[in-house]
Amino acid sequence: MLIKKPSDIKTSEITPENVYKSRREFMLDGSKLMLGTMAGASLPATVLAQNGGALKARAPASMQRAAPAPWWAEKFSSIKPAPNSEPFFTGETLTPYRDVTHYNNFYEYGMDKGDPSANSNPSQPDPWSVAITGEVARPGTYNLEDILKPVDLEERIYRMRCVEAWSMVIPWIGFPLADLIKQFEPTSNARFIEFETLVDPDTMPGVTSRFAMVNWPYREGLRMDEAMNPLAFMAVGLYGNYLPSQNGAPMRLIVPWKYGFKGIKSIVRINFRETQPNTTWNDLQANEYGFYANVNPAVHHPRWRQDMERRLPQTLFSRQHIETQLFNGYGEQVAHLYNGMDLARNF
Ligand SMILES: Nc1nc2c(c(=O)[nH]1)N[C@H]1C(S)=C(S)[C@@H](COP(=O)(O)O)O[C@H]1N2
Ligand SMILES: [Mo]
Numbered sequence: 001m002l003i004k005k006p007s008d009i010k011t012s013e014i015t016p017e018n019v020y021k022s023r024r025e026f027m028l029d030g031s032k033l034m035l036g037t038m039a040g041a042s043l044p045a046t047v048l049a050q051n052g053g054a055l056k057a058r059a060p061a062s063m064q065r066a067a068p069a070p071w072w073a074e075k076f077s078s079i080k081p082a083p084n085s086e087p088f089f090t091g092e093t094l095t096p097y098r099d100v101t102h103y104n105n106f107y108e109y110g111m112d113k114g115d116p117s118a119n120s121n122p123s124q125p126d127p128w129s130v131a132i133t134g135e136v137a138r139p140g141t142y143n144l145e146d147i148l149k150p151v152d153l154e155e156r157i158y159r160m161r162c163v164e165a166w167s168m169v170i171p172w173i174g175f176p177l178a179d180l181i182k183q184f185e186p187t188s189n190a191r192f193i194e195f196e197t198l199v200d201p202d203t204m205p206g207v208t209s210r211f212a213m214v215n216w217p218y219r220e221g222l223r224m225d226e227a228m229n230p231l232a233f234m235a236v237g238l239y240g241n242y243l244p245s246q247n248g249a250p251m252r253l254i255v256p257w258k259y260g261f262k263g264i265k266s267i268v269r270i271n272f273r274e275t276q277p278n279t280t281w282n283d284l285q286a287n288e289y290g291f292y293a294n295v296n297p298a299v300h301h302p303r304w305r306q307d308m309e310r311r312l313p314q315t316l317f318s319r320q321h322i323e324t325q326l327f328n329g330y331g332e333q334v335a336h337l338y339n340g341m342d343l344a345r346n347f
Contacts, residue, residue, distance in 0.1 A: 054081045055155050056089075057171035059097050059239035068124035071145050072242060079173055079240070080154040087231060087333050088156045092311075095168035097239050099313045104246045105162065106265055107214055108197065108204040116246035119205055124242050125266075128250045134194075134272040137185035144250055148236065150183065151175040155240070156233055158256040160263070161295045161328045165304045167311050172254055173237030178228045186224070186272050194221040194277035195253060196269040214280055220253065220264035221277035221291070223337075231256055231333050257330040259293040290347040294338070295328035299347045 059065075067073040082089045106116035128144040153173055161167045181193070197218040201208050207216050226232065233254040236243055243249040248265025255262045261281050271277070281289035288301055297307040311320040327334050338346070 055079060055171075055240045056082050056157060057094055057097075057155075057239045059241040063097060063101070065122065065124060065242045065244060067242070068126040072124065072126065075148055075153060076173070076237065076240075076242070078153070079237075080152065082155040082157045082171065087330055088154075088158075090157055090159055090169055090329075092159070092169045094157070094171060095312055100168060100170055100238060101244050101246060103312060105164075105260065106206075106246055106248070107212060108199070108206045108216070108218065108266075109246065110206050110209070111211065115206070117244070120245035121203060122245060125245070125250050128268075130251075130267060131269040132184050132272075133269065135187040135190035135274065136272050137187065138183070147180060147183065148175075151179050153236070156254075158231075158233070158254060159328050160254075160256065160260050161309060161324060162260040163289070163293070163301055163304060163306075165306065165309050165324075167309045167322075167324075169311075171239055172233060172235040173240065173243075174233050174235035174251075174254070176230055177232040177234050177253065178230065180234055180270075181227060184270075184272075189274045190272035191224050192221055192273050192276050193224060193227045194219060194269075194271040194273060195264045195267050196271075197264055198266045198268045213284060215283060217268075218264060218280045219277065219283075220262055220279050222255065222262070223276075226255070226334075226337055229334060229337065231330060257294060257327040257334045259289075259295060261289065262293050292338075292343075292346050294334075294343065294347070295324060296326055296343055296347065297324040298326075299344050 067076075102117045103113045104116040105113070106120070109116040109119040126144075129141050130144060130147060131141045132139050153175055155171055155173055157169060157171045159167060159169055197216075198204075199207050199216045206212050222232065233256075234251055235248070235254050236251050238244070238247060243252065245266075248263075248267075251267050252265040253263050253267065276291060279289075279291055281293075282291050288303075295306070300306050307324055308321050309324045311322050314320050325331075
């Protein structure tokens with residue numbers, strides 16, 4: 001993100017042949033998925049019985065990740081499908097599963113878009129624990145299983161706009177961030193929330209790479225009222241299945257009205273605090289990446305205009321350049337959070 005200009009994006013990542021191939025693969029997998037579904041082969045039977053195909057989107061059968069433990073399958077056995085209306089749904093075409101899972105930013109696994117899918121462990125990390133620290137009544141180290149036990153999983157289809165001026169439409173599975181926060185009972189001093197990603201030099205080649213300028217762990221944060229907004233979401237899956245490692249397994253943040261870099265992946269620590277936390281990209285280049293990082297077509301990044309975006313996948317025949325919307329189109333839900341703030345200064 002810091003290093004790559006749009007002109008540096010490898011053409012192999014966007015050639016029409018690749019896009020065509022991945023499209024075709026997706027369609028083929030889609031038909032396999034239907035057979036697999038009928039045979040009950042691709043997901044635990046409970047999933048099929050209870051959802052009955054009611055989810056808006058399913059991962060292609062051949063690309064689905066196996067259930068790591070019975071509790072995960074149990075959790076995924078009842079997922080509330082996305083409604084047919086905004087803001088938890090968009091009428092736009094979904095970005096194909098193949099693109100969502102093979103065009104990624106996850107610098108812990110490398111800086112190229114293909115690195116995270118190539119370098120990350122394809123099996124679901126389990127067990128996984130998350131440290132809850134700071135201004136809360138119930139600090140501690142919790143198993144993900146226990147954090148997920150009381151929450152209801154739902155599907156949400158959100159636009160995701162990267163600061164690099166590309167965007168996708170992704171069907172996530174997860175639960176409101178507010179439902180996680182309430183479990184730990186923040187104190188009245190908790191004005192901000194801070195997140196950290198796993199750092200594992202043995203499995204994450206990016207964290208020992210001499211090209212990475214990031215001061216690991218990757219960190220992100222939100223103001224508490226932003227975190228409590230109903231749109232802020234903790235994702236544990238996409239396309240009806242467990243989150244692939246390259247997308248931030250087992251649990252990552254989604255803040256659809258902000259640039260993608262706020263959506264921190266593979267979270268191992270959540271800290272509640274009184275003061276605004278430091279965040280990875282802001283630390284690296286404060287004039288390029290703000291703390292707020294609200295999608296804003298009027299405030300440009302020095303290397304990327306922000307009034308347009310490329311909706312992936314692009315093809316030779318359709319370049320998919322569309323206008324970027326203020327707050328990524330979620331202004332009705334979130335604009336009030338920034339009343340009286342100068343968005344050009346607080347970018
Ligand atoms: N830990 C961590 N989280 C991260 C990143 C990263 O490099 N490391 N990249 C961010 C950026 S720039 C974007 S656009 C999104 C991409 O999410 P996706 O690969 O699931 O589409 O993840 C964000 N979360
Ligand atoms: Mo991004």
